[in-house]
Amino acid sequence: MTVSIKKKNNVSNYEKFQDKQEITIAIAGIPNSGKTTIFNNLTGARQHVGNYPGVTVEQKTGELNFRGYRIKIIDLPGAYSLTAYSAEEVITRDYIINQKPDAVINVIDASNLERNLYLTTQLIEIDTNLVIAFNMSDILQKEGTIIDTAFLSRLFGASIVNTVGSRNTGTTELLEIVIKSVKDKNHKKKVHISYGDELENEIAKISRYIESDLKHLIKYDTRWLSVKLLEQDQSILGELETITDSENYKKTVSFIENSIRHIKNITGTGPVTLIAEARYGFVNGALKESIKKAPERKITLSDRVDSVLLNRYLGLPIFAFIMWGIFQLVFKLGDYPTRWLQIGFDKLGSLISGAMGPGLLQSLIVDGIIGGVGGVLVFTPKIMLLFISIAVLEDAGYMSRAAFIMDRIMHGIGLHGKSFVPMLIGFGCTVPAYMCGRTLENKNDRLITMHINTFMSCGGRLPIYILFAGAFFGRYAGNVIFSIYIIGILMAVAFAKILRITRFKGESEPFVMELPVYRLPTFKGILMHMWERTWLYIKKAGTVILAISIIVWILFTFPQIVAEEKQPFQDRLALARQQYEDSSISAGQFSEIESQINAEFGALKLEKSAAGRLGHFIEPVFRPLGFDWRLAVASITGIAGKEVVVSTLGTIFSISDSNSDSGEFMGAIKNSYSPSTGYNFMVFSLLYFPCIASLAVFRREAGTKEMLFQALFTLGLAWVVSLIIYQASKLFS
């Protein structure tokens, strides 16, 4: 037999000389089938994670060389079916139909063949070279189930390979079979599933209609298209509507509706259900004939674990305890490496300062770049720990239980059970919280969850609360800070409802979720999971945040102070040094004076800078809220990150670094503002978007339009709420 591999359209000369041939393989399977493990086994670390265009579904690709072939592997998203229910299903289907990979590996959890093969029945209807990976086949052996895979392979028209993903067995064999099937052009005879007389009659009718009236649509297989139309597949109908004129479209729709009505009249059931029953019937028939010995399944360990973890009374406390544990892990344990990184960046900064000597470039590198990017990178350990925790819960199968437990409560505010996890993470850091929003399939649910996540007060805002509550409320500070968190939660609840009835109309996604069997997560799987998400975060620090850090630095540095303005400070410093040398003041006194002078100089520099001028310029906007230009500047710099608000105020109030933790800072704040303004500023800081990094992530996850909405909506809300608080407090005082 001649070896003929379908070459990709653009084969470069290089590739011709190399005589390496390229093969593209797609991996499909239902969620929890072990698809990702097989993908990891095939590709190792050579992976690339991206997004499918227009949707927040991750696209994972990997490459490997095998037996002289360069193989590109695409991990399609997990899908239960090839209907148009979710983005995952449409992506899987469109990829196979439009991109025509050389082979599709259908990964199947062999311990639950019936449900896994349901997807297979739909894959075999698409004209593609299918190879089935019987994953977790060791479970079958352990149970004593004997399956005639050769027979099953004939029924489905696809080769079957036994694999055990967790132990990386069968991987090479799987590749061999795939290569062989590509080489042999091994499109085994396409299998037709018979849908029964009533349906088959209508399928034939629709097929004839397609052949005569919709010739230009024939990029799809006619029979397949007929079945999809009978299923009233929204994605196909939408496509039809765009490529044909409205008259033709209406005619087609009414033709199909006729068929559907006809089927309903005869059988009493709609085609959707009949088709599904026929597919399950095909699977059951195939299994009955190929399974020789099937032991009775007993109550599994997983069920016993669930009877505790999902228990009516224990479920919620256990979940709360697990979440508390994760918080402790991330924010307590994660504090150490964060501090080490901070010290590292500080050392790096002073090293560069020492090597370069003072100057603008040094300031840009040390204050701007290392300060800005480093300030974001120091969170990396916490983010890694958070993602490890999430990966463990996900891979172990607990995440869907958590959604189950929280669904009732979240449903009350019009959200999905799954929304809870991103909201909880939001108390730590909003950036990973937005990213966690991906776990929600429904677009409206996801966007609402992301928009209100802002009100989950993140760790970056805490320093502001500590400063202001400490300054004004003394020993009640703890309670005051707690009240801010409560305001945030109330805002989130209120706006979940408001957004649902205004911008994101429609029911929240019906809650249907598989509760997968509990599994021991693999070390490798968790690390890969964690790393691909962490890498997105680090990459962002290197690009968006780098750019913003430079801009912020420019705003704070230019225009510079002229020499005459600088002179008085230098004179005072010289005088102090003189006194110190004359021994009229001690070394301690001198350094105190020196840092005081530096702080005052810093304040002047700030006031003259673009940022300072901007503060004065926009002060009128903040006046009705009771904020002066200093709070205005602090709020603007807070855009870079809420932690920066405190350090900016420190600069403005000429608080030298050595005194920033002491009561002096709080004293200065207390002398400048009233308690109600202090509280008001805390609320203001809570409500407007957390930081520029979060907006960058928001844009990537939800698009520019939603990001702008988030920015303007939270700014507007913060302004209005603060206005109300200030005006009300004036009224009552």
Next chain:
Amino acid sequence: MYKSVVSGSGRVILLSQSEQNKDYIVVRIIGGSILQSRLHSMGIVPDEILKVVLKAGGGPIAIAIKGVRIALGRGISHKIEVTEQISK
């Protein structure tokens, strides 16, 4: 009104009215083709036996069907008609 159901008790109820730890037979799914095909792909098809594994007040319920556990929100359990399976 309802079609005859094999080996069921004949009394058709909604899944939301079911009791924990009892077996039921799926009669049909009320709702549009999208919800139907979603539930079918999860294994919920007519004549299939399901067991209500967990039911706590008005919240979601968990069922066992075709060898897997599936959580269903309250809104959905209102849309699945079942009939009690006669104990053998």
